[in-house]
Amino acid sequence: MKKVARAYKFGDNISTDLIISGRYKFSIRDMKELAKHVMEDADSGFYRKIKNKPSFIVAGWNFGMGSSREQAPRAIKEAGVLAVIAKNFARIFYRNSFNIGLALVECNTDLIFHGDVLELDLNKNYLKNKTKRKNIPLKPMHPVMKNLLRAGGVVKYFKKNKGLNFGS
Numbered sequence: 001m002k003k004v005a006r007a008y009k010f011g012d013n014i015s016t017d018l019i020i021s022g023r024y025k026f027s028i029r030d031m032k033e034l035a036k037h038v039m040e041d042a043d044s045g046f047y048r049k050i051k052n053k054p055s056f057i058v059a060g061w062n063f064g065m066g067s068s069r070e071q072a073p074r075a076i077k078e079a080g081v082l083a084v085i086a087k088n089f090a091r092i093f094y095r096n097s098f099n100i101g102l103a104l105v106e107c108n109t110d111l112i113f114h115g116d117v118l119e120l121d122l123n124k125n126y127l128k129n130k131t132k133r134k135n136i137p138l139k140p141m142h143p144v145m146k147n148l149l150r151a152g153g154v155v156k157y158f159k160k161n162k163g164l165n166f167g168s
Contacts, residue, residue, distance in 0.1 A: 001103075001122040001149070003082045004130070005054035009114040010042055014059050015066035016093065018042050020075045034071060035078035047079060056120070058112050059086040064093025073097040083120060085109060085127070098145050101153035106139035122146060 018041050020034060028034045039046040039057070049055075057063075057076065063086040064072060073096045076084065083103035097104050105120065107127055112118065116131040127136040151157035158164055 001146075002119070002124075003054065003056075003121075004117065004119045005056045005082050007056050007058045007085075007112050007114060007116045007118050008039075008043070008046065008050065009058040009109070009112060010039070010060075010063075012060035012087075013062045013065055014042070016064055016069040016072040016090075017066055019064065019072040020069065022069075025069070025071065031071075031074055031078045035075045035080075038075045038079045038081075050079060050081065052080070055081050056118055057081050057084045058109050058114075058118075059084070060109060061087045063087075063089050064097070065090040068092045068096070070096050073100055073102045077102040085112070085118070085120070098148045099154045101149055101151070101156070103149050105141070107136050109136075111136055122149065 020038055021041055024034060024037055036047050063084060073093060077100060083105055085105045085107060087109055088106055089104055094104060103122065105127065111132060111134050112129055116129050119128040119130055122141060125138055125140060127138055129136060148154055148157055151160055
């Protein structure tokens with residue numbers, strides 16, 4: 001699960017409405033089309049910047065706060081973002097993300113700046129800011145969450161394992 005990508009940094013309290021505006025909730029049903037609008041209220045050119053380029057969204061506290069809008073993590077994933085890295089996440093956004101196989105990483109993001117190149121390895125549990133040549137400690141990810149990511153989300157995990165038995 002090693003990934004190298006550019007950081008696109010946002011602040012604290014990024015809501016699901018900022019991730020994908022409610023004005024698109026009923027008018028755009030196709031997830032590929034919806035992904036073109038991800039983060040546009042925070043950065044109107046965001047999708048054009050990340051399209052076909054390895055990218056991480058980096059933020060501060062409480063990423064994904066607000067409504068339980070499932071389109072928010074789905075649009076991020078469909079846009080091609082490899083992971084969201086933040087100090088912490090709103091709980092329902094956290095669950096929705098792992099359910100669809102979107103990696104969320106918790107760490108101190110103060111040493112990550114917009115445009116930095118990051119190397120993330122969830123198997124070895126490290127994040128390296130290659131631009132600043134700094135290693136950033138990660139909050140350990142629960143093995144169940146890693147299993148969900150490896151499978152591509154809870155539905156794929158369920159189908160592959162004929163249930164949700166995560167073992168002992």
